[in-house]
Amino acid sequence: MARLLALYRDAFRGLPREVWLLSFCLFLNRCGTMAMSFLILFLIEEHGYATSEAGVVLTLFGVGGMGGIFVGGHLVDRIGFRPVQVGSLLLVGLGFTLFPALETRASIGAGALALGLVGEAFRPANGAAISAYSTPEIRLRAFGLNRLALNLGFTVGPAVGGVLAEINFDLLFWVDGITCAAAGIGLALLMPKVAPVESEEERARPTRSPWRDGLFLWVLLMMVLQGLVFFQVMSTYPLQLADGFGFTKAMIGGILALNAVIVVAVEMPLVRLFEHRSPMRIMALSGLLVGLGFGLLPLFDSLAWVMVLVFVWTVGEMLMAPMSMAWVANRATGPTRGAYMAAFGMSFSFCAAAAPLLGTRTLEHFGPNVLWGSCVVLGVAVFLGLSAVARSGRPA
Numbered sequence: 001m002a003r004l005l006a007l008y009r010d011a012f013r014g015l016p017r018e019v020w021l022l023s024f025c026l027f028l029n030r031c032g033t034m035a036m037s038f039l040i041l042f043l044i045e046e047h048g049y050a051t052s053e054a055g056v057v058l059t060l061f062g063v064g065g066m067g068g069i070f071v072g073g074h075l076v077d078r079i080g081f082r083p084v085q086v087g088s089l090l091l092v093g094l095g096f097t098l099f100p101a102l103e104t105r106a107s108i109g110a111g112a113l114a115l116g117l118v119g120e121a122f123r124p125a126n127g128a129a130i131s132a133y134s135t136p137e138i139r140l141r142a143f144g145l146n147r148l149a150l151n152l153g154f155t156v157g158p159a160v161g162g163v164l165a166e167i168n169f170d171l172l173f174w175v176d177g178i179t180c181a182a183a184g185i186g187l188a189l190l191m192p193k194v195a196p197v198e199s200e201e202e203r204a205r206p207t208r209s210p211w212r213d214g215l216f217l218w219v220l221l222m223m224v225l226q227g228l229v230f231f232q233v234m235s236t237y238p239l240q241l242a243d244g245f246g247f248t249k250a251m252i253g254g255i256l257a258l259n260a261v262i263v264v265a266v267e268m269p270l271v272r273l274f275e276h277r278s279p280m281r282i283m284a285l286s287g288l289l290v291g292l293g294f295g296l297l298p299l300f301d302s303l304a305w306v307m308v309l310v311f312v313w314t315v316g317e318m319l320m321a322p323m324s325m326a327w328v329a330n331r332a333t334g335p336t337r338g339a340y341m342a343a344f345g346m347s348f349s350f351c352a353a354a355a356p357l358l359g360t361r362t363l364e365h366f367g368p369n370v371l372w373g374s375c376v377v378l379g380v381a382v383f384l385g386l387s388a389v390a391r392s393g394r395p396a
Contacts (some may be wrong), residue, residue, distance in 0.1 A: 011268040018133040023149035026326035028183035030153025035176040064116025072121030073342020084125035089184030092119040094178030100170040124341035131329035144271035144324040227351025245301040284386035289316030291379010
């Protein structure tokens with residue numbers, strides 16, 4: 001027990017104040033899911049949208065988000081990560097506050113697009129800032145803390161949002177807007193105006209575009225393959241549990257909550273354990289774990305089996321996410337760090353949009369065995385693809 005407590009303590013030790021501040025702001029920003037989680041109900045119940053029409057609005061938000069990540073990354077390289085984060089938080093706070101006042105379908109669609117654009121611009125800026133305020137030696141743990149904040153935000157946001165939505169949908173958007181704006185003001189007041197200077201080693205690296213970096217693009221392709229598997233959790237995964245296994249909505253909610261509990265409880269010490277290992281080998285292993293964790297789902301239909309597999313793919317998620325973010329940050333240099341973070345973020349936004357479409361079509365036309373078998377194939381492909389990079393000895 002003493003050793004376990006020491007591991008927890010070491011996982012958080014030595015992280016700069018700025019990293020804690022940035023992670024707290026990300027927590028508040030991700031609590032914004034309280035509004036987005038209930039947007040479809042808001043549109044249907046308050047504005048009379050059909051389900052398909054509400055889906056179009058959510059798609060507009062996603063399209064805006066992809067644009068926001070791209071624009072935000074390039075703005076970081078031109079004006080710096082501090083103003084981009086502050087501007088994003090203040091604008092999305094204002095946007096959430098005003099959104100309930102929109103009446104026409106055109107204005108609601110445009111509002112959702114704008115919210116995605118300004119809100120998601122925060123992500124590459126926050127990632128670039130975490131990179132800047134952490135040395136390569138602690139960067140993995142810094143991104144681990146950032147991920148912890150993100151998951152807490154995704155956990156707390158919808159829970160609080162459900163209570164607020166029961167009272168009044170407008171209250172849900174107002175509280176969301178106020179917290180985002182407060183985070184922006186806090187960041188403006190507390191974050192240093194001058195970015196830290198890069199180390200000699202990092203300044204010596206060649207400046208390159210992420211779109212001309214062959215190794216980065218190969219790793220990004222592997223991330224997309226894994227993302228297509230992982231984001232089944234938003235669509236076909238609950239369908240399999242409900243229609244295939246007969247699980248109730250409460251059981252499915254508990255299973256998905258188990259993922260968040262494991263991440264919050266285990267990720268930081270797990271990251272600490274693997275901090276000095278080869279990132280490519282760890283990322284390769286995590287790709288295989290995610291593929292198996294989802295792909296082996298049809299073997300048994302018991303709750304115990306599903307919980308075991310949740311643990312397997314959650315471990316893969318916990319290893320891949322901070323490890324890949326730290327690798328991207330170390331791969332980039334100051335003048336192009338925002339562009340690298342934007343490319344990385346856009347790949348996951350693409351997966352979040354494409355995975356449900358591909359997964360549901362595969363399930364409908366070819367059945368569950370083909371769908372989940374494909375997840376195993378993709379997991380093995382990621383393992384082999386990243387293992388090949390590790391064996392090649394190419395520098396990060």
